[in-house]
Amino acid sequence: MKTSIIWLTMVFVLSVYPFSNSMLSGNIGDKIFHAALYAITCLLFYAMLKGRAGRWALPAAVVMATGYGFLMELAQKFTGFRDYSNFDVLANFIGAAAAALYVWTSRAYKQESGGN
DSSP states (O other): OHHHHHHHHHHHHHHHSOOSSOSSTTSHHHHHHHHHHHHHHHHHHHHHHTTTSGGGHHHHHHHHHHHHHHHHHHHHHTTSSSOOOHHHHHHHHHHHHHHHHHHHHHHHHHHHTTOO
């Protein structure tokens, strides 16, 4: 839980900090960065939920990570020096969905091979 709070705080700071002339801004590198951040965010939410939410933990983690990414984009809109981007929200979702796909396929592989 403590790790998740630290992570979400770091993502918030990265989201609202006024980076000037960022090398990533507006190109594919920026979208990959968003996807990576929100893949990790999804995995952290999943780790927090998997013992409590049962089979809904993975979809809930995707929704929570994507929702947090959407809120961070909205926060940028009000900073005056960062902009909201639907493409960033999409990249956030793609990262969260990719993390969920990884977890889902890993679980399926473990079950198929007789692992726990």
